[in-house]
Amino acid sequence: MINIRIIICDDHTLFRNGLASLLRDQPGIYVIGEAVDGKDLIKKYEDLNPDVILVDISMPGLSGTDAVKELKLKHPNLKALFLTMLKGDQYIYFTLKVGGLGLVNKSIERGELVFAINEVSRGRKYFGSQYDEEKINGILKKYEHKPINIEPNINDEITDIEDKILLLISDGLTSVEIGEEMNLSKKTIDSHRMKIMRKFELPNSSSLIRFAMKYTESKSK
Numbered sequence: 001m002i003n004i005r006i007i008i009c010d011d012h013t014l015f016r017n018g019l020a021s022l023l024r025d026q027p028g029i030y031v032i033g034e035a036v037d038g039k040d041l042i043k044k045y046e047d048l049n050p051d052v053i054l055v056d057i058s059m060p061g062l063s064g065t066d067a068v069k070e071l072k073l074k075h076p077n078l079k080a081l082f083l084t085m086l087k088g089d090q091y092i093y094f095t096l097k098v099g100g101l102g103l104v105n106k107s108i109e110r111g112e113l114v115f116a117i118n119e120v121s122r123g124r125k126y127f128g129s130q131y132d133e134e135k136i137n138g139i140l141k142k143y144e145h146k147p148i149n150i151e152p153n154i155n156d157e158i159t160d161i162e163d164k165i166l167l168l169i170s171d172g173l174t175s176v177e178i179g180e181e182m183n184l185s186k187k188t189i190d191s192h193r194m195k196i197m198r199k200f201e202l203p204n205s206s207s208l209i210r211f212a213m214k215y216t217e218s219k220s221k
Contacts, residue, residue, distance in 0.1 A: 003028050004121045007044050009035035009055040009064055010083065012214045015106070019054070026114050038062030038070075045071055045078075052121050057084040057091070057103065065098045072099040081120045085200045085211055086157065092127050092136070093143040102126035105200075107207050157199065158215070165192050169212035 006023070008031060010016040020031045033048045035041040039062045041055060055064035068080045081102040082095050095103040101120045104113060104127075112129075119126040125136060158166070161182075168178045175189040182189070193208060202208050 002118075002121065003030060004052055004117060005030050005032045005048075005050045006052045006054055006117065007031075007033040007035060007041065007048060007050045009037070009041040009044075009053060009059075009067070011037055011056065011059040011061075012210075012217065015210060015214065022110055023114075023117075026110075029114065029117060038064055038067030041067045042071060045075070052079045052081060052117055054081050054083060054117070057082040057086070057095070065094070065100075068100060069098050079120050079123065081116055081126070085202075085214070087200065089139045090143060092131070092139050095127075096125075096136075096140060104128070106211075107200075107202055158196075162192060162196055165189065166196070166212040166215050169193075169209060170216035 023029050033044045035044045080100040082100050116126040175186045179186045179189045
């Protein structure tokens, strides 16, 4: 078993601390630092020289992708595994173009996350079990003439009504209370909650609440 030293970078403190705690229980994986944004990540990387960085793809200030692009200029062998709440082949293309080796959803199971970290530490790409080398190459070919010049943004995929619901979820309101606030039925609110969960691959209500809190926090910065 190889030892893998990692830095976790995410602007959401609860998520970052929870992930660090989870990974510290894994044999061979050592969390040697945490960073709150891209600027902090660059400093921590220079100070600690980790084997892998586990970094949010989109954060206020200097984003994870911008930090990786900057670091890659000086450290071409840097190995980055991106975290996201977004989905779609365009984000895989974006990850590869900025120099990342992998992209996983924040709702990923612990066992798969550990596997992804091990793959990236060996210099291998990982975007989920359904993405083999042939499929990844197909994505690169598909988007090579459609350059993505803007960083993926959660806000781009959220409708006005979903925005309102997420803000109210982050305030701790139930579906009944949200319905009363928006003059909609509980059934309608529950339907929108399910659509948000499917869109961002959130496995349960707890994940939805964490997502809503992070979304609200990102809007306030």
